[in-house]
Amino acid sequence: MNILLTGAAGFIGFHATQALLAAGHAVTGLDEINDYYDPALKRARLAALEGRNGYRFVKCDIADAASVASATAGEHYDVILHLAAQAGVRYGLVDPAAYTRSNLVGHQVMLEFARHHQPAMPHLVYASSSSVYGNDTVPPFREDARCDRPVSYYGATKRSGEMLSHSYASLFGLQQTGLRFFTVYGPWGRPDMAYWLFTDKILKGEALPVFGGGKLRRDFTYVDDIVAALVRIVETPFTADEGQAPSRIYNLGNHHPEDVHALIKAIEKATGKTARIENREGPPGDVNETYADITRAARDFGFAPRLSLEDGIARFVTWYRAHFKV
Numbered sequence: 001m002n003i004l005l006t007g008a009a010g011f012i013g014f015h016a017t018q019a020l021l022a023a024g025h026a027v028t029g030l031d032e033i034n035d036y037y038d039p040a041l042k043r044a045r046l047a048a049l050e051g052r053n054g055y056r057f058v059k060c061d062i063a064d065a066a067s068v069a070s071a072t073a074g075e076h077y078d079v080i081l082h083l084a085a086q087a088g089v090r091y092g093l094v095d096p097a098a099y100t101r102s103n104l105v106g107h108q109v110m111l112e113f114a115r116h117h118q119p120a121m122p123h124l125v126y127a128s129s130s131s132v133y134g135n136d137t138v139p140p141f142r143e144d145a146r147c148d149r150p151v152s153y154y155g156a157t158k159r160s161g162e163m164l165s166h167s168y169a170s171l172f173g174l175q176q177t178g179l180r181f182f183t184v185y186g187p188w189g190r191p192d193m194a195y196w197l198f199t200d201k202i203l204k205g206e207a208l209p210v211f212g213g214g215k216l217r218r219d220f221t222y223v224d225d226i227v228a229a230l231v232r233i234v235e236t237p238f239t240a241d242e243g244q245a246p247s248r249i250y251n252l253g254n255h256h257p258e259d260v261h262a263l264i265k266a267i268e269k270a271t272g273k274t275a276r277i278e279n280r281e282g283p284p285g286d287v288n289e290t291y292a293d294i295t296r297a298a299r300d301f302g303f304a305p306r307l308s309l310e311d312g313i314a315r316f317v318t319w320y321r322a323h324f325k326v
């Protein structure tokens with residue numbers, strides 16, 4: 001298959017590109033390489049993929065339709081894996097416009113690109129988030145739970161993306177699969193996320209700022225489990241329920257939430273160091289718990305996450321120490 005992958009310099013995009021190439025697909029990667037976190041990490045991911053058979057990368061802002069058109073001229077894609085986004089809940093308090101540009105305008109540009117793609121519309125697989133669920137969702141979160149009261153601007157833009165997608169499925173028959181990822185972590189991960197920040201501080205002997213008394217619970221999901229599902233979803237012909245718009249949503253989570261103390265314990269074990277904790281008042285926008293019901297993805301794609309938090313964190317810490325030589 002020929003695949004267009006947005007957010008290719010990002011954490012999940014990097015792993016997805018590797019897995020898709022290994023499965024024999026061709027990948028065109030797009031990314032604007034913005035500086036939300038250190039672009040050196042994004043460049044290092046791209047460098048690790050350089051020269052791979054069937055791969056090419058184009059620096060491109062997906063919120064700019066003309067740039068997307070010129071980056072993809074002359075190609076026909078079977079699937080678009082749209083992962084580019086302004087990620088992270090907390091940065092929404094600082095720069096909401098970044099979310100509007102990448103997650104709303106960018107999403108709409110990709111929808112329009114897919115709709116007019118010749119000779120046939122591709123299957124558009126896009127990243128959504130567990131953040132579409134609010135604090136009042138009953139765990140485990142089911143895809144059909146009410147999702148119109150997000151507590152973060154990020155969650156609001158991700159839910160809006162799902163709705164924009166549904167309208168294109170309805171209006172133009174554009175086949176789409178939205179994936180609600182739950183706290184994805186692993187090697188080559190994201191420096192803005194707690195597992196990375198905590199590892200960094202524990203290795204430096206600095207205190208960890210812990211919000212909510214450490215009681216926040218997250219359905220931590222190892223990146224290889226997510227990527228195995230992505231490859232299966234990309235390769236499986238699209239099916240929609242009879243008489244419905246071709247628009248589906250799946251949770252991809254671990255179905256095993258753990259609190260911040262469990263995360264810290266796993267990092268302590270992997271680093272061999274003891275954490276110093278500083279309890280702090282957290283910023284608004286974080287939900288108390290995320291917990292995925294994965295019945296739907298298990299039924300349709302055999303989704304069965306394998307890695308425990310302890311084993312996944314051990315792999316992350318091994319990578320982190322080797323990458324930063326610490």
Ligand SMILES: NC(=O)c1ccc[n+]([C@@H]2O[C@H](COP(=O)([O-])OP(=O)(O)OC[C@H]3O[C@@H](n4cnc5c(N)ncnc54)[C@H](O)[C@@H]3O)[C@@H](O)[C@H]2O)c1
Nearest residue numbers: 007010011012031032034061062084085102127181183184
């Ligand atoms: N990692 C997680 O835990 C998690 C959880 C839920 C949802 N998601 C979603 O999964 C997707 C991938 O997340 P990630 O963790 O790899 O994040 P990431 O920040 O590492 O990757 C996103 C990439 O998109 C790029 N990007 C942003 N705006 C762009 C634009 N306008 N044009 C081109 N490129 C642009 C960034 O430069 C970045 O490299 C995102 O859509 C994110 O919202 C991630």
